[in-house]
Amino acid sequence: MDTIKQYSRLLLGALLVVLSLSLIFVVGYAQALKSYQQQSRDAVLAQTEAARIGIEQILSSGVPLHDIAGLEKVLSPIVQADRSVVDIRVISGQQELYRYTTDDFDGSLITIPLSNKFAQVGVLEILLSDSEVEKAINESFRPMIGLIAILVVLFVFMVLRSDDPRIYFTAFGMVFLTMSVCVMMMVGALYKSGLENKANSMANIVTQRLAPVLTLGINPDHVSGMDAMLDSFRQSNKEVSGIVVESQSRLIARSQGDQAMAAVESVAEFPVADSKGNKVTISFNPKALVSKLLQILKNFAILFAGCAFICFAFIRLLSQSKKKRRSDVVLAQIKPLLLVTVLMESLMAPVLPQYLTQVALENGGTEAWSSYFFTVYFVGFAATLLPASRLVEIFDIRRVLTIGIMLSSFGCLMLAYDSHLVTVLAARLMSGVGQAVIFISVQGYILRFSDQSNKTQAAGIIVFCFNAGFISGAAIGALLADSLGESGIFQLSALVGGLMFLFSMVLPSMKAKSGNKGTLVDNLKSMMRDSAELIRVPSFIRTMLLVGIPTKMMLTGVVSFAVPILLSQKGVAKESIGQVLMAYAFAVLFISGKVSPLIDKFGSSKWALCLGNVIAALSLVVLGVAFALEDAGYTVYVATASMLVMGISHGFINAPVVTHVVSSTTGNSANSVASTYRFLERLGHVMGSVVVGQLIASFGNQSAFWGLAGFFAFAGVTMWLFDRPAKQEVMA
Structure with a gap:
């Protein structure tokens, strides 16, 4: 029997590791996708700026837009700048002068006006496909799936080598940290790849501006103002600390960057050469790069901290000693349950205000009406506290708890499928009532299973869970909002509630101590x-x-x-x-x-x-x-x-x-x-x-x-x- 219990515990631990590492994978993937999309957009915008400059130079000379020859040559570098570019169009009035492809794609559209000396004469449209960016991220993250399998095997191996229950916590900590570090390293690699794309785009801009010297063979000694032009371009891109242009190993021009940075610029230099022997070296400001990278990693750290709060709360249940008091076991079970039920509500925090404002406007109200939805939630919560405290004294606490979880989950589900005013008001009221019932039920368990030696620590469970649940839910919800949408976030919250309904079955059934009905x-x-x-x-x-x-x-x-x-x-x-x-x-x-x-x-x-x-x-x-x-x-x-x-x-x-x-x-x-x-x-x-x-x-x-x-x-x-x-x- 002990052997069966041991292997059942190991199986449960392995399943928790799979879920936890998958959560890190999803969070890392979503954040990397979000960051890489922004870098891709920056690279395309830089290359588009080069195309706009080239076209407007011709327009300013008096040539009409529809008479410009060789648009494909001018615009093709934009396609080469990033794989997310799937279509390019040049439009003058109602006439389409150029289109890169005749295929239809879904994506986001960038519109750049084209002007001559006097007025706007057309637009340049760039269509970006998020699916192409996703393909690039998928290729980078695919090895992480194998890493998850390896780490699960490592976890099982470590647990089997020890009889101490605390090995669950130690082994889980190691695999969790390893996965987090690997994902962060992947983000660093993707960030470097994005910088290379941006450097290529900027180098193309510089090459185009200096085309008379670099492609037409004009003696650079006969051309003035090149250094000033490069310096102006550098100042308009604050991340760039220096630009050097060479042709056949001969220095043509360079920007007048901060000389104090010259000694450290080499760590962020990206030389871009062409087949004609021309080379443009873009040097990024190391301080700016480190600042931006630290910002991305800081966002990751907050997300991983949120994941850690959830995952470690559950793994502690497996690492408990068999000699532990029943009261301590119940308090340990209460902790992850309350944390995740708080997370269920806070997952919606990043999208709920905007959603409620939209509902108010669609139903003929004003933006100020959205505050009423929050008031309804609070009224439901506050008005339920005292009745719920009586319910847990006369009925089985676990039954009261499950009712609260069901009410809160159903409130989330109602938001996902119906945006009518009455439905939303009822949903927020139901969520407030449900969260209050959960809160009082958990408090009832804490008060019944704590004594003088640990009552304040037991009360601290509520403080910990509310703050940890808020941090985890808000961070993860904000990250997933773009990919899942409002309805998806509400459905996810309801799903989390369903899982907690099942988890609540492990808690003991506690009838009232007195027969007072x-x-x-x-x-x-x-x-x-x-x-x-x-x-x-x-x-x-x-x-x-x-x-x-x-x-x-x-x-x-x-x-x-x-x-x-x-x-x-x-x-x-x-x-x-x-x-x-x-x-x-x-x-x-x-x-x-x-x-x-x-x-x-x-x-x-x-x-x-x-x-x-x-x-x-x-x-x-x-x-x-x-x-x-x-x-x-x-x-x-x-x-x-x-x-x-x-x-x-x-x-x-x-x-x-x-x-x-x-x-x-x-x-x-x-x-x-x-x-x-x-x-x-x-x-x-x-x-x-x-x-x-x-x-x-x-x-x-x-x-x-x-x-x-x-x-x-x-x-x-x-x-x-x-x-x-x-x-x-x-x-x-």
Whole structure:
């Protein structure tokens, strides 16, 4: 029997490795395709610019567009620039003067106007086919499929050589890291290939501009201004640091680039020679290339981190010791389930705002209507928290959990197939209700399977899963949105929910400890009575007003609302804005994991809450400084530092605050206390953007943030001075 269990576990581990490495493959492939498409487009645009210059030189001499001979010779280098070019047309009015092929292709169209000295006389159209770019990426990534097979065999070999369950985690870590590194190396190779294509296109432009010297045999000594022309071309392409033109090994012209870069330019030089002995050497600025490559690799690192959160959460289940307590096993099973159900909703985040805006416009509304869809989701979530907390006390938690997963999944599926106003409203309401039921069910499992020794660490599971799920879902969803489309993303979210429905079957069936059933009305009355009693407990309401609600206000009002808008107003790219916000999520994850064990060890959470408020005040002071800076680059750096500090602050608060309200409110159901707290702190979510937005509008960025900093400093000191142990608390 043990042998059967061992091989079943190994088979499950191998399957998880296949799925995990396939996820890395898909993510790497999609990101490489996206980057290579942009490089291909840049190369084609550079070559098209050369063709436009050649044609307009002739037009400026007085020759009509339809009388130009040899268009094929001028335009053929565009086809040679990149395999994605499938058709070229020159059109004057309604007349088609030239077409490269008569075949029909699907793709994206680039239109370049053609003008003489006085007006536009025609257009040059370039048709790019994404399928040709995909073929190039497919050829590069095809060996990765074999690599997956090799790594799976390596994983199985390592597991069979050891009886220690921890070998699953070690072996998985090795193959996961190997696959990630190989994919990143492939991206580097594709980036270099794209640079070569771009260098070829630029060299063709230079050759065409210097054609009298290079092809007609005119003595270069009799031609002036060539160096200035090359220097002008270099300055219009910021990535280029130098251009050298030679003919028969004789220097013809060179740009006046930064001489300080000459010593390191050789690492980014691309010489392009022709059959006539002419050579054009394009040197790229190493700093610019490294910066762009690091940007691409940074995007990959975030995507791979998202994959790692998902994959390692599941592999830990296989690496657990057989002697581990049942409660620890259940908590370990809860972690991947909650993470992926959060991911199910956050996968849609990159496309949902645009989709909801489109739905609002199609149904006769305005763009502002899209906010109502988000409000409906929140109303469904908030209104379900307290009823769901009662449901998990009188029914089997696992059954309640599966109902929540089904509701959330069905809400995603409705978005994929129907865009009517009522359907979308119902879908968002259903998703909000479903996510709330999932949240309360998971919280119920955590409270029932944790004790004094690990209750804060158990509560930290929720903090970890919400942040990790957001990072993973948003990063992967943004990447796959282009290839899957809105409907595909919604279907993928529903599929993820279906898989989590099956996974939830491994959790234990947990009936209510008491036989309390009663009617629905009786349970609702009891729920409201318990909530009213909690609001009268000084410790509970003090924690809520000084810590809980203000912290959630900062999350929605500052992190999600003010920072993105203010950075956007400074012209910061959306990608950079997203990475500033991710700094917050990563900081919360890291600090929460370190603080939770300390809370359980020392038995007190008040110090963490007070310290978190003081750190929040510091982060707001830094944020006020950030948006007072004129330079957008420095603003991004300082804002990132502020978000890291804000994340540290919330890492001290998010998990310990639940422990604090439960331990300081004696004589009440722990699940009821936690659910009531979670419900009331949502007021911070609702008020956050309104309050922060009004403060900024009334007092300006710096004064608003510094005023909020003063409040958090005051709240931290007040909490430290006046919060008392539970035994000293009395009902008001």
